[in-house]
Amino acid sequence: MPFTADGARPRLEVFVLPGIGEIRAGDDLAAIILAVAGPAASRLADGDILAVTSKIVSKAEGRQVAATDREQAITDETVRVVATRAHPGGVTRIVENRQGLVMAAAGVDASNVAEGTVLLLPADPDASARALCAALRAATGLELGVLITDTVGRPWRDGQTDIAIGAAGVAVLDDLRGTTDAHGRRLDVTVAAVADEIAGAADLIKGKTSGNPVAVIRGLGHLVAAVDAGDRGARRLLRDSANDMFRIGSAEAYAEGYAAGVAAAGGGASAVASASGATREPTTAEDAAELRERAPSTLPKGQDAVTRETPAGDLPGGARSAGANGPEVATHSGSASL
Amino acid sequence: MPFTADGARPRLEVFVLPGIGEIRAGDDLAAIILAVAGPAASRLADGDILAVTSKIVSKAEGRQVAATDREQAITDETVRVVATRAHPGGVTRIVENRQGLVMAAAGVDASNVAEGTVLLLPADPDASARALCAALRAATGLELGVLITDTVGRPWRDGQTDIAIGAAGVAVLDDLRGTTDAHGRRLDVTVAAVADEIAGAADLIKGKTSGNPVAVIRGLGHLVAAVDAGDRGARRLLRDSANDMFRIGSAEAYAEGYAAGVAAAGGGASAVASASGATREPTTAEDAAELRERAPSTLPKGQDAVTRETPAGDLPGGARSAGANGPEVATHSGSASL
Numbered sequence: 258m259p260f261t262a263d264g265a266r267p268r269l270e271v272f273v274l275p276g277i278g279e280i281r282a283g284d285d286l287a288a289i290i291l292a293v294a295g296p297a298a299s300r301l302a303d304g305d306i307l308a309v310t311s312k313i314v315s316k317a318e319g320r321q322v323a324a325t326d327r328e329q330a331i332t333d334e335t336v337r338v339v340a341t342r343a344h345p346g347g348v349t350r351i352v353e354n355r356q357g358l359v360m361a362a363a364g365v366d367a368s369n370v371a372e373g374t375v376l377l378l379p380a381d382p383d384a385s386a387r388a389l390c391a392a393l394r395a396a397t398g399l400e401l402g403v404l405i406t407d408t409v410g411r412p413w414r415d416g417q418t419d420i421a422i423g424a425a426g427v428a429v430l431d432d433l434r435g436t437t438d439a440h441g442r443r444l445d446v447t448v449a450a451v452a453d454e455i456a457g458a459a460d461l462i463k464g465k466t467s468g469n470p471v472a473v474i475r476g477l478g479h480l481v482a483a484v485d486a487g488d489r490g491a492r493r494l495l496r497d498s499a500n501d502m503f504r505i506g507s508a509e510a511y512a513e514g515y516a517a518g519v520a521a522a523g524g525g526a527s528a529v530a531s532a533s534g535a536t537r538e539p540t541t542a543e544d545a546a547e548l549r550e551r552a553p554s555t556l557p558k559g560q561d562a563v564t565r566e567t568p569a570g571d572l573p574g575g576a577r578s579a580g581a582n583g584p585e586v587a588t589h590s591g592s593a594s595l
Numbered sequence: 596m597p598f599t600a601d602g603a604r605p606r607l608e609v610f611v612l613p614g615i616g617e618i619r620a621g622d623d624l625a626a627i628i629l630a631v632a633g634p635a636a637s638r639l640a641d642g643d644i645l646a647v648t649s650k651i652v653s654k655a656e657g658r659q660v661a662a663t664d665r666e667q668a669i670t671d672e673t674v675r676v677v678a679t680r681a682h683p684g685g686v687t688r689i690v691e692n693r694q695g696l697v698m699a700a701a702g703v704d705a706s707n708v709a710e711g712t713v714l715l716l717p718a719d720p721d722a723s724a725r726a727l728c729a730a731l732r733a734a735t736g737l738e739l740g741v742l743i744t745d746t747v748g749r750p751w752r753d754g755q756t757d758i759a760i761g762a763a764g765v766a767v768l769d770d771l772r773g774t775t776d777a778h779g780r781r782l783d784v785t786v787a788a789v790a791d792e793i794a795g796a797a798d799l800i801k802g803k804t805s806g807n808p809v810a811v812i813r814g815l816g817h818l819v820a821a822v823d824a825g826d827r828g829a830r831r832l833l834r835d836s837a838n839d840m841f842r843i844g845s846a847e848a849y850a851e852g853y854a855a856g857v858a859a860a861g862g863g864a865s866a867v868a869s870a871s872g873a874t875r876e877p878t879t880a881e882d883a884a885e886l887r888e889r890a891p892s893t894l895p896k897g898q899d900a901v902t903r904e905t906p907a908g909d910l911p912g913g914a915r916s917a918g919a920n921g922p923e924v925a926t927h928s929g930s931a932s933l
Contacts, residue, residue, distance in 0.1 A: 267800040271607040340840045359751040412750050412841035413697040415834050416768045416788025430754045450754025454799050457792035461815060462605040477799060496753050502678045502689065502844040503750035510845040511852035518856020
C-alpha cells in the first residue's frame with residue numbers, strides 16, 4: 258500500500274504531459290517526453306510511472322503500413338482466430354495476435370492514421386517499454402516505470418478499457434496470495450492486475466481524442482521498486498490459451514463440438530459437410546450470413562457459428578510459441594480462478 | 596476531458612478515507628463515511644466520486660448469512676452457469692448471478708467474514724449506490740457520485756481487477772462515438788467503461804487487506820455532471836448474454852455442440868448418453884474428473900466439458916429478467932465490438 262511522503266495517507270495522482278505533437282517514424286520518444294515534461298527534477302519523481310499510448314510508440318517505430326486492404330493486415334497479424342461475428346459493416350474478428358493479445362481486429366488501428374494506411378501494434382511492446390524506460394532513467398537519474406497501453410473490449414461487460422500491453426520497471430501483478438485477511442483466513446485467489454488498473458486510470462484523463470498520449474502516475478513507487486529482482490513485462494498478464502476457459506467463442510466451440518459429434522455418431526456426408534461449412538471462416542458479411550444459415554439450428558441465439566483455427570506454424574515468423582509465458586504465468590493461471 | 600480549477604492540465608487524484616472500522620448489519624454507511632471524511636467542505640468537493648468496496652455495503656445491509664455449505668450459497672445466487680472447472684480444491688463455477696454479473700462463485704465471499712458465514716453481494720448494488728449517494732449529497736450539499744466496487748477475474752488475462760457493480764450520480768460509460776479523430780475519421784467503436792476504470796484506480800490504493808474500503812476520486816467532475824439527464828447505474832455495463840460471443844465457456848459450448856451433432860446424425864444410445872453426461876453439472880472434483888473422462892476425446896486441451904444451464908425461472912425470486920438492461924444497452928452491445 259502506497260503512502261505519501263509524510264506516511265499519512267495513500268494517495269494517487271495522475272496527470273498528463275501536454276504538448277506532445279504528432280509522432281513520426283524515427284522520432285525519439287524519450288527525448289520528446291522529457292522535453293514536454295520540463296526539467297525532470299521538478300516534473301518527474303522517483304517512483305513515477307509513465308503510461309504511454311501504444312499509438313505513438315507504433316508511429317515512432319514506423320509501424321504505419323500501407324494498407325489497401327485492412328482485412329489482409331488483420332489476417333497477417335493473426336496467430337489464432339478466437340471468435341468472429343458478422344455485422345452490417347463486415348465481420349468483426351476477435352483474434353490472438355502476434356503479441357499474444359486477444360483483441361478485435363488484431364489491434365490493427367485505422368483511426369488517427371493517414372488515409373490508405375493502418376497502424377500495427379509495436380512488434381514487441383515489452384521491448385519498446387524497456388527501451389523507453391532505460392532512456393528515461395538514464396536521462397533523469399530517476400527510478401521510473403513505463404507502461405504501454407491500448408484499448409480493448411471484454412466479454413460480459415459493455416464498454417472498453419485500457420490495458421497494459423507493454424511494461425518495464427513496473428510490477429504488473431500484485432500478488433496478495435499468502436497474505437491473510439482481518440480474520441486470519443488466507444486470501445488465496447487475489448492477484449491484482451495492477452498494470453491494467455494503472456492503464457485504466459491513465460485513460461480516464463488521457464481521453465481518446467485529446468492529444469494527450471502520455472500520463473504520469475505518482476504514488477505507486479512500491480510497484481516500481483518491486484521489480485528490482487526481475488522484470489518480465491506485460492507478457493506476464495497473458496493467460497496461456499490452453500488454460501483459458503474462454504479460449505474460443507461460444508458459437509465457435511459449439512460448431513467444433515457439433516462437427517465432432519456428427520463424426521463420432523457416424524453421420525452421413527451431408528451432415529459432415531454442414532458442420533465443416535460452419536467452421537469455415539467468412540470473409541464478408543454475406544458469407545457469414547450464409548454460413549449462419551447453414552449452421553445448426555440449435556445454435557445459441559445471437560451467435561455466429563463461424564471460426565477457423567490458424568496454427569501458429571502457418572504464419573511467417575513472429576508467431577507466439579507455446580509456453581512463451583514461462584512457468585510463472587502458468588502458476589498464476591492454474592491458481593487464480595475468475 | 597477533465598481540467599483542474601485553473602483549466603491548465605487534466606489531473607486525477609485518488610485518496611483513501613482512513614478510519615472506517617468493522618461494519619455491522621444496520622450501520623449507517625453515509626454517516627460513517629462522513630465522520631471519517633471530516634468537515635465535508637474541507638475534505639470532499641463537488642464532482643468527487645466515492646468508490647466503496649461492496650463488502651462493507653453488504654455487511655451494512657446484513658447480507659452476511661450462515662453457511663455450512665458455501666457451495667449451496669453459490670448455487671442459490673446463480674441464475675446461469677457460464678463455465679466450470681475442476682481443481683484440486685473443488686470445482687470453480689463461473690456464473691451469472693442474480694445481479695447479472697458474470698463472476699466466479701457468484702460473488703459469494705468467504706474472506707473477511709466470521710467463521711461459518713459467507714457474505715453475499717448487495718441484492719441491488721445500483722439501489723445501494725443511489726441510497727448512499729442521496730444521503731451523502733443531502734448531508735454535504737455537494738454534487739457527489741458513488742460507485743460500489745468488487746474484484747473479478749477475466750478471460751484471456753491473468754490477475755484480477757476491480758469493477759463497478761453499482762453506480763449512482765456517475766456516468767458509467769463515456770461514449771466517444773460520433774466524435775472524430777485528428778484526421779477527421781469517425782471514432783465509431785469507442786465507448787469507454789469509465790466506471791470500471793475508476794474502480795480499478797481506487798483499488799490501486801485501497802488494496803485488499805488494508806482496511807481502506809473507501810477511496811475518493813477527484814478530477815472527473817464531468818462524469819458526475821453528465822448524469823443529470825438520467826441515471827441508469829452500473830447495470831448499463833452488463834452485456835446481454837444473448838449478445839455475448841463468450842456467453843458460455845469453450846468446453847461447455849463444445850459439449851453442447853457435440854450432443855447436438857450426435858443427435859443430428861442419429862447417433863446411437865451410447866453416444867447420446869455420453870454427450871448428455873458431459874453436460875451434467877459436477878458437484879465434486881471427483882465427479883468433474885469422471886465427467887471429463889467421459890467427454891469427447893477431441894475436447895480442447897485444458898478444458899472441462901461440464902456445464903448446466905439453469906433457467907432463470909427455476910430460481911425462486913430475484914432472477915434477472917431478459918431485457919432488463921433496456922434498449923440503450925442493447926444499442927451499445929450491438930455496435931461496440933471487442
